Amino acid sequence: xxxxxxxxxxxxxxxxxxxxxxxxxxxxxxxxxxxxxxxxxxxxxxxxxxxxxxxxxxxxxxxxxxxxxxxxxxxxxxxxxxxxxxxxxxxxxxxxxxxxxxxxxxxxxxxxxxxxxxxxxxxxxxxxxxxxxxxxxxxxxxxxxxxxxxxxxxxxxxxxxxxxxxx
Amino acid sequence: xxxxxxxxxxxxxxxxxxxxxxxxxxxxxxxxxxxxxxxxxxxxxxxxxxxxxxxxxxxxxxxxxxxxxxxxxxxxxxxxxxxxxxxxxxxxxxxxxxxxxxxxxxxxxxxxxxxxxxxxxxxxxxxxxxxxxxxxxxxxxxxxxxxxxxxxxxxxxxxxxxxxxxxxxxxxxxxxxxxxxxxxxxxxxxxxxxxxxxxxxxxxxxxxxxxxxxxxxxxxxxxxxxxxxxxxxxxxxxxxxxxxxxxxxxxxxxxxxxxxxxxxxxxxxxxxxxxxxxxxxxxxxxxxxxxxxxxxxxxxxxxxxxxxxxxxxxxxxxxxxxxxxxxxxxxxxxxxxxxxxxxxxxxxxxxxxxxxxxxxxxxxxxxxxxxxxxxxxxxxxxxxxxxxxxxxxxxxxxxxxxxxxxxxxxxxxxxxxxxx
Numbered sequence: 001x002x003x004x005x006x007x008x009x010x011x012x013x014x015x016x017x018x019x020x021x022x023x024x025x026x027x028x029x030x031x032x033x034x035x036x037x038x039x040x041x042x043x044x045x046x047x048x049x050x051x052x053x054x055x056x057x058x059x060x061x062x063x064x065x066x067x068x069x070x071x072x073x074x075x076x077x078x079x080x081x082x083x084x085x086x087x088x089x090x091x092x093x094x095x096x097x098x099x100x101x102x103x104x105x106x107x108x109x110x111x112x113x114x115x116x117x118x119x120x121x122x123x124x125x126x127x128x129x130x131x132x133x134x135x136x137x138x139x140x141x142x143x144x145x146x147x148x149x150x151x152x153x154x155x156x157x158x159x160x161x162x163x164x165x166x167x
Numbered sequence: 168x169x170x171x172x173x174x175x176x177x178x179x180x181x182x183x184x185x186x187x188x189x190x191x192x193x194x195x196x197x198x199x200x201x202x203x204x205x206x207x208x209x210x211x212x213x214x215x216x217x218x219x220x221x222x223x224x225x226x227x228x229x230x231x232x233x234x235x236x237x238x239x240x241x242x243x244x245x246x247x248x249x250x251x252x253x254x255x256x257x258x259x260x261x262x263x264x265x266x267x268x269x270x271x272x273x274x275x276x277x278x279x280x281x282x283x284x285x286x287x288x289x290x291x292x293x294x295x296x297x298x299x300x301x302x303x304x305x306x307x308x309x310x311x312x313x314x315x316x317x318x319x320x321x322x323x324x325x326x327x328x329x330x331x332x333x334x335x336x337x338x339x340x341x342x343x344x345x346x347x348x349x350x351x352x353x354x355x356x357x358x359x360x361x362x363x364x365x366x367x368x369x370x371x372x373x374x375x376x377x378x379x380x381x382x383x384x385x386x387x388x389x390x391x392x393x394x395x396x397x398x399x400x401x402x403x404x405x406x407x408x409x410x411x412x413x414x415x416x417x418x419x420x421x422x423x424x425x426x427x428x429x430x431x432x433x434x435x436x437x438x439x440x441x442x443x444x445x446x447x448x449x450x451x452x453x454x455x456x457x458x459x460x461x462x463x464x465x466x467x468x469x470x471x472x473x474x475x476x477x478x479x480x481x482x483x484x485x486x487x488x489x490x491x492x493x494x495x496x497x498x499x500x501x502x503x504x505x506x507x508x509x510x511x512x513x514x515x516x517x518x519x520x521x522x523x524x525x526x527x528x529x530x531x532x533x534x535x536x537x538x539x540x541x542x543x544x545x546x547x548x549x550x551x552x553x554x555x556x557x558x559x560x561x562x563x564x565x566x567x568x569x570x571x572x573x574x575x576x577x578x579x580x581x582x583x584x585x586x587x
Contacts, residue, residue, distance in 0.1 A: 030244055061352060062385065070285075164315065
């Protein structure tokens, strides 16, 4: 994959899918571009207007906990975020992100501050913090997930092979 | 080496003996989507021209989260799911029928099934010893269409329960205590397995409450063995044939064993804004009184007949505090009818409760009881995240139906043992 470059937007621990795509906007779930204008609204009401295409969402522990709503990673992607970096992810959010083609990276995010310029090299497994001049390495995705991400998500994978082809 | 429940069920469904850590393609028996996640699942299948379901009689589309629909956009989503059901033969559970996690265990699941649902609380089915887990819309869409999905076989934490529950302490208090102890990510990617004499004696409604909240500790599934309690429940539901006993092997390998003596537990409450932010009633009593604006009894966690009966026993002959609204949402029409028949509903209405239609009620923040700015709610649901009940400026506390009923009486968070 190509290297990704952008600014860091830092959130804390336990960012839930209710923070990302609140239940009160349930009626917008079938209008994802509209819902994306509210992405992460309950964690930072101005996030959607402040961020630029290519930026990174940076979390702490247990990012994406809660509901199974795939709309959460989907609108992060539609908003133009290039990847989510966190110390750990909740299971369903992590799997959903891969399915919709949003890179999710498990790494030590402690030293990353708001507005730091980051460059992420997925193939090399390293986050370059260009502002702090530090490198953070991360482990590659499990093979199954790598394959799904390479195919552009689960739907494209099934469309391509007609079935699971993960071996 | 022996197998855990998760390893056993996933071995059966992938045609080979598997161990924790392996990736498998497993057959799927029962699928669900609901009105918040189903429309996206259907659109995904339409995109790749795969609008079909592998097991129509065991694929259920629920209209429960926005039921009845409060907005035209959601009405249109409901129409989309109804059309998909007609086209594919999948089962539609209509507005007013009830919550997915109530209907699936009572009418569809069998011990040893693999069950996936586009709803995180699909893990409720673990109470019947089904490998039941929540996934996103696309995962479940593909599972519906192909009858298969992929899993990483989880490692298992064994939760060994002993002792008898003291009066006023329920399975909800136990599961809140457990999550408070291990944390909201304490079991991420893991399976939980419940054992011990306390489990042998625990009725199905209590098991369903505990299994329902497995995901609140990050777990993939919360499994109970299939035993006499399971058999009795299935017989009661008119599905005795679905029963088969399942238990883990004696030499199964567990990543961790957590022991809890339930006789030492107290009524427990999760404070805003995470489920693991728990306090015992002893701790609550040392704080300034916490006024509660709204009490909710219901949801997939605690909306069963036994839950409503506990609340009614506390509220009998009394009125809710005049400054505390009391909303009650039975988990299904069957529960509503049973509560009507046995007088539970009359007792609750006499206490000035409002009865909501069967369904998810105010838990998801879509309708039926959104909080005002700065308002507090004590609810029997499973989540108290920022914004959960329709307003990021609301404060949500979680507790048992008994704690909820006691709190409705006094208008502040109250130990049910004080009013029993």
